[in-house]
Amino acid sequence: MLDHEYTTKKVFRENFFKDWRKEMTRQERLVITDLEKCDFRELHAFHKDKVEARKALSKEEKQDQKDANQKIVDKYGYCLLDSHRERIGNFKLEPPGLFRGRGEHPKQGMLKKRIQPEDVIINCSKEATPPAPPAGHHWKEVRHDNTVTWLASWTENVQGSIKYIMLNANSKLKGEKDWEKYEVARKLKSCVDSIRDGYLRDLKSKQMVARQRAVALYFIDKLALRAGNEKEEGETADTVGCCSLRVEHITLHDELDGSECVVEFDFLGKDSIRYYNKVPVIKKVFKNIKLFMESKDPGDELFDRLNTALLNKHLSSLMPDLTAKVFRTYNASITLQQQLRQLTNKSDNVAEKLLSYNRANRAVAILCNHQRAPPKTFEQSMANLHSKIVARKEQLALAKTELKLAKKEMKTKDGPDSKLMVDRKAAAVKRCEDQLLKMELQATDREENKQIALGTSKLNYLDPRISVAWCKNMDVPIEKIYNKTQREKFAWAIDMTEADFEF
DNA sequence: TACAAAGACTCAGAAAATTTGAG
DNA sequence: TCTCAAATTTTCTGAGTCTTTGT
Numbered sequence: 001m002l003d004h005e006y007t008t009k010k011v012f013r014e015n016f017f018k019d020w021r022k023e024m025t026r027q028e029r030l031v032i033t034d035l036e037k038c039d040f041r042e043l044h045a046f047h048k049d050k051v052e053a054r055k056a057l058s059k060e061e062k063q064d065q066k067d068a069n070q071k072i073v074d075k076y077g078y079c080l081l082d083s084h085r086e087r088i089g090n091f092k093l094e095p096p097g098l099f100r101g102r103g104e105h106p107k108q109g110m111l112k113k114r115i116q117p118e119d120v121i122i123n124c125s126k127e128a129t130p131p132a133p134p135a136g137h138h139w140k141e142v143r144h145d146n147t148v149t150w151l152a153s154w155t156e157n158v159q160g161s162i163k164y165i166m167l168n169a170n171s172k173l174k175g176e177k178d179w180e181k182y183e184v185a186r187k188l189k190s191c192v193d194s195i196r197d198g199y200l201r202d203l204k205s206k207q208m209v210a211r212q213r214a215v216a217l218y219f220i221d222k223l224a225l226r227a228g229n230e231k232e233e234g235e236t237a238d239t240v241g242c243c244s245l246r247v248e249h250i251t252l253h254d255e256l257d258g259s260e261c262v263v264e265f266d267f268l269g270k271d272s273i274r275y276y277n278k279v280p281v282i283k284k285v286f287k288n289i290k291l292f293m294e295s296k297d298p299g300d301e302l303f304d305r306l307n308t309a310l311l312n313k314h315l316s317s318l319m320p321d322l323t324a325k326v327f328r329t330y331n332a333s334i335t336l337q338q339q340l341r342q343l344t345n346k347s348d349n350v351a352e353k354l355l356s357y358n359r360a361n362r363a364v365a366i367l368c369n370h371q372r373a374p375p376k377t378f379e380q381s382m383a384n385l386h387s388k389i390v391a392r393k394e395q396l397a398l399a400k401t402e403l404k405l406a407k408k409e410m411k412t413k414d415g416p417d418s419k420l421m422v423d424r425k426a427a428a429v430k431r432c433e434d435q436l437l438k439m440e441l442q443a444t445d446r447e448e449n450k451q452i453a454l455g456t457s458k459l460n461y462l463d464p465r466i467s468v469a470w471c472k473n474m475d476v477p478i479e480k481i482y483n484k485t486q487r488e489k490f491a492w493a494i495d496m497t498e499a500d501f502e503f
Numbered sequence: 504t505a506c507a508a509a510g511a512c513t514c515a516g517a518a519a520a521t522t523t524g525a526g
Numbered sequence: 527t528c529t530c531a532a533a534t535t536t537t538c539t540g541a542g543t544c545t546t547t548g549t
Contacts, residue, residue, distance in 0.1 A: 094539065102516080102540065148511065156539095162510060163539085177512085227543065236541080270542055271515055309506090312544075325513085325543060372516065381532065388525090453516065460514055483535065 002044040006100060006108060015109035016098055023111065079151055079167070080128075087168035088151065093120075099158045103237035103272025110158050119154045149173055159235070169459075170488035179492055182463040184321045185329040186503060192330065195318055196221065203284040212306040213314060215288050216242050220327050223279065224367050226270060227308040227324035239268045242324070243308050248298035252290060253278075261286035275369050332364045332461035337503045339363045340470050353474050355441045357467075357481055362448060364457045372453035382446065389439050396432040403429050459486070464493035465501045472499035 006012050017035040024032060032038065057065070077091045096114040099107055117137035122130050126144045133139050140154075150164040167173055188195075199221075202214035219225050219242050228241025240249065249267035256262040259280040269275045281289075292302055308324065315322040339360035344353055375381070403425040410418040464482075468490070471478050478487065478494060487494060 090538075092538090100540085105540090150511075153511095159540090160509095161540090164511070166512080181513090229543065231542095239541085241542080271540080273516085308543080323544065370515080375533095377532075384532085456515060485535070 001098070002040055009108065011104070011106060012098075012109035015107060016111070019109075019111035081167070081171070081173065084172060086171040086173070089166050089168040091165060093152075093154070093165070094156075094163065101237065103239065103268060105237045106234055107158055107236075113157045115154050121153050123148065123151055123153070170485075170491065175489070175492045178489075181329060182333065182465070182503075185326055185333060185463070187319060188322060188326050188330045189334065189503065191319055192221075198318065200284075203288055209305045209310070211288055212292065212303040213311055215285055215292070216303055216306055216311060218281070218285050220324050221331070222281075223265075223277065224328045224331050224369075225275075226328070227311065229308050237268070237272050239270060239272055241269060243303055243306055243311060245302045246298065247293050247296045247300050247302055250289065250293070250302060252286065252293070263289065269369065273369065273371050328368060329461055329463075332368055332457055333463040333466060333503050335364050335367055336360050336462050337466050340466070344470070344474055346474065349437075350476055350480065351438045351441050353476050354480055355445050357470070357476075358445050358449070358454065361454050361458060361462070362452055364462060365452045365454050368457055368461060370453040370456045371451055374450050378450060382443070385439065385443050385446070389436065389443065392432065392436045392439060396429065396436055399425065399429045399432050459489070463503050464490035465497040466503050468493050468497040469499055469501035472497075 001007060013035055021029055021032070073091075077088055078085050079088055080086070093115050094112070097112050099105075099110045099112045101108045117133040118140055120139055121141045121143060122139050123143050123145055124130050125146065130139070130142045150166050152165040153162050155161070156163050169175075169178075195217075199214040199217040202210045203218075205211050205214065220227070226241035228243040228245065230244055231239075240246065245267065249265060251264040251266070253262040253264060254260065256264075256278060261283055262278055262280050263286070265275055265277045265279070267275055289302070292304075296302075296304075312323045315324065315326075340357065343356035343359055348356070403422070406418065406421045406425045410422050467481055468478065470476070471481065482490060482494075
């Protein structure tokens with residue numbers, strides 16, 4: 001913790017010290033009055049040593065550890081739902097620690113307290129025997145609510161929010177919910193044209209609310225922005241989504257880089273990830289935004305008459321179950337399908353097909369603004385890969401000359417041995433070429449992926465049936481695109497999808 | 504009936520843990 | 527086949543969205 005940048009932040013230090021003092025005895029409080037004078041290095045070293053000691057364990061000891069952990073999973077990691085044994089997603093409750101939060105969180109550094117059995121609500125069926133609380137303790141409550149999916153819950157002390165113990169993504173329950181989500185998005189496909197016509201028409205509405213709603217929908221549809229609920233000021237980091245955009249987040253350019261009517265976005269979104277984009281928009285949208293911004297201060301809301309409740313209410317009147325986030329799912333999935341069609345050739349080899357798949361996935365991640373910090377070792381690993389490629393090229397050149405030599409020799413002294421030699425050398429050349437191509441594709445993929453996180457879209461936005469159908473059509477084994485966990489999560493799609501599936 | 508707060512669930516990237524593969 | 531670093535997978539828990547509840 002000490003080597004983290006956030007321990008140097010003023011807010012973090014102040015919050016921590018304030019909460020720490022609350023935990024001190026009267027004597028301690030008298031002595032410890034200034035965080036600057038506290039030296040945690042010994043404590044830090046103690047923890048570091050512990051980590052090192054664990055790393056240094058022998059093979060057998062590590063295996064013992066693993067077995068012991070597995071036993072815990074076997075005992076506590078499952079529940080019985082509708083007489084099916086299902087894996088629990090997070091069966092361990094959150095240990096105490098210092099709250100970090102993302103971005104400039106006003107509560108960073110606060111003490112996250114240890115959860116006691118007295119804080120925990122157990123939710124199980126009436127017939128079930130609830131788990132026994134630790135000796136000398138009791139649960140806050142044992143209830144039997146079959147309208148919700150959680151098994152246990154508690155209220156966390158930093159933000160006052162409720163935390164839940166829920167099922168793993170590979171459970172039947174979550175799988176069905178996932179399927180429903182994509183079915184709603186597919187329904188949107190069939191009426192998106194008329195919805196688009198609708199909001200384009202509303203851009204000229206006499207009512208300000210309708211115009212603001214239309215522009216917001218235009219952004220949500222075109223740019224896959226999140227809805228943007230209002231947040232309590234001072235309780236969380238200052239981030240926004242579509243409906244909560246402020247004037248300061250937008251710059252208008254009548255003309256920019258050869259395009260007309262360009263909107264420049266610059267704001268912090270979910271998890272304080274920066275959204276920066278310059279987008280040419282249609283004239284009517286541009287004019288409306290100008291109008292919305294008129295005589296407003298930078299800190300004022302762009303859509304002062306609109307909020308997510310109003311927006312979603314309107315959407316649900318256009319299509320059952322339609323909300324702002326469905327547009328993200330729909331646009332993500334339809335983009336994947338289009339990109340896969342555009343980028344992949346049946347005649348490509350598997351490595352080339354996989355690069356295309358990753359590129360299609362990447363197009364979606366960019367649309368949804370899924371970013372990651374470039375890996376710390378990125379430059380090094382890139383350099384390593386390039387030097388490997390150079391080495392392989394040299395090896396290939398050598399293999400080629402050897403092949404030529406072998407062919408020459410076969411001509412001079414015709415015999416089974418020299419024929420064998422030619423075959424062997426030819427195979428070596430082929431192998432070398434394949435490996436070289438594979439590495440070059442890998443280098444391209446990695447370079448393009450430097451700051452892009454593919455996982456989130458793959459796991460949460462892309463209808464898995466599109467990928468399964470693509471694999472079938474392209475003769476790519478499903479294991480190449482989904483690892484074991486992902487295959488478990490998407491088992492429903494892998495089971496039911498035919499090659500002709502269309503999103 | 505409106506609207507705010509509470510509740511329940513999905514989605515999010517970082518970090519830790521584990522596996523892989525090159526030498 | 528052993529070792530080590532890099533790559534991949536898993537875990538963790540915070541941050542959103544949207545629905546339900548209560549006043």
